[in-house]
Amino acid sequence: MTLYREIEESKKVYPAEQVIKNFQDVTEIATDLSEVRIYSTSDGKWLYCSSGGKAIPYVTATSDYQQIEGYAVELTKEEIGGTAMRFLFRTAFECQFCYRKIISLHAACIELNDFAVAFTGPSGIGKSTRAFAWMNALGAKLISGDRPAVRIENTGSTACGVPWDGKEQIFRDIEKPLRCILEVRRSSSNYLRRLSREQARKLIVQQSFVPMWDTDVAFMAMANVSALISKTPVYRVFCGPDENSARTIYDLLINHPELIREEAKDMRIKEGFVLRNVMDEYIVMPTGDNTAKFDGAVVLNEVSAFIYKLLEHPMCRDDLLAAILNEYDVDEATASADLDALLNKLAEMGVLEK
Template sequence: MFASHSYLVAGLRLKLLLPAGFDVSRGLPNFRDFASDADAPASGRDPALLLQWVEDLTLPSGAETLFSEESDMGRTTYFSCGGESWFSLDFIGCKALMRVSEDYRKAVFTVDTSAPTAGVVISSLSRALFAQIVLLHDGISVHSSCVVRDRKAYMFLGRSGTGKSTHSRLWIEAFPGTELLNDDNPAVRILPDGPRVFGTPWSGKTDCWRNLSAPLCGIVRLRQAPFDSFEPLDGIQAFSEVYPGCSVLRSDAFLHERLCDNLEMLCSLVKVGRMACLPDLEAARICAAGIATF
């Protein structure tokens, strides 16, 4: 038997169909704040993404390996076969396999739900799918840390180890009332009233799973340096600095085109900058002033 679990992330409805015995409160605590009543009879709304557990799933012998990557969530390998995408994930010995429909709106997966890390694996699979589906809704999943100051959101990007989380903490210390929205994978959507950043259930190693949102005021790519310096960007420079932090299955030409279209629009609406910085309070002040003055 299955149990249906519905969530609302960045205004998009996600439905997980999991074995009835799987304890989502323990296995998926990061989804708790995003629980939705979308399954109520009166809702009448189809989910943007449906992810269903199945007891058995086998990768076709003719599947083509696209690429493989390591992250804090394990090793993920991407395959293609007959117009469908396949994902395999191995996290601390817990292995999963997922088959995704051509439009990325539906997926089935198999994993040992009794494994201690099964919840982490299910969360990772849903994160990978959400990053694709949000592109179809004028959005982008961005690998970044994000704070909210005076009801406006600021996103900090950079290579792993650059100090995105540190810079967010510096803003929180430098500007009273500033709060962390998400520390790894916030989502941006371009809505009729402008770009807006949403917290998501995926925040890396930081337990910051907040179902909140705020208008996006600035995006800054960080790099470590022995000094603090802010540089405003526009046009292709702005696009090029934000692009590496955007999540997309780049082998899919349609999705990649949607990413580029969404990102071009985003960079035309939001201030983008480049910040060379030390891990000090002055860096936060210079960054904030730099965004405010252009």
């Protein structure tokens, strides 16, 4: 049975009045989830409510998440399958996944030629755009538009459709071996760089579900990330959003893996600094605790601001240089020297983190 069908068949929904009286003594758990409020109950269970408070519908789970139940006022198809109930069930089942060596990954996941590829990265970077480019260029199909489950196997991993999704609201009952995970970066050139184990671990932790309100389960989630990156390669993909870029990256992955670039050390802009365009000048300003420690501001030219924006996400020096050469009409020696000068300046001022 697929994970999708297993979840659908295990979901139980009951009239709300059967359980309301059992949840008078609850403790709210601090969480950064904007759409759900989480409570622990006096009898050791979890209670998941919509962000508006202890309102109906809601979902309960045993301490080990092996029994998950929903409660609604009216057991109509619309209410049971509604957005609020689906999100509450999703939160509870994603906690259960941690026990089962399954990771809920923030990614657009496609299937092609009996394998799956997941595109991940921060919101707005272009995960779905790259997935749709593969669909149009290569005949791929979506498994999940935003949140596939990845089950860790003895010899690899499997991308699984689940009955929920994020903004795309595209999810299918299908499972395929996961060939690789691609961290998306916008670029006018097309190439891949394999991430080191530490780079991959940081990425997948950031892009997967980790229930920090439950320490034991959070540790399981972190262990699952380590297991996943030991079995499934993680690459950083530099490419455009078009079909030709999709074909080029596919050809590299399948036919020319020897051309994939080696891992390299990352650097990035530290937290607590922002770049603003003020009257046609690019100015770096400190925020929060950095304000007292930082003397003045940094004024950048257009090329330096371009590099700064790239460094808002982890990048290595070679990839920064390649981006400059693709974007500007400058010779490599000049670009290399200017890049090193800027990186040294940012590092000396405490803006750059290596």
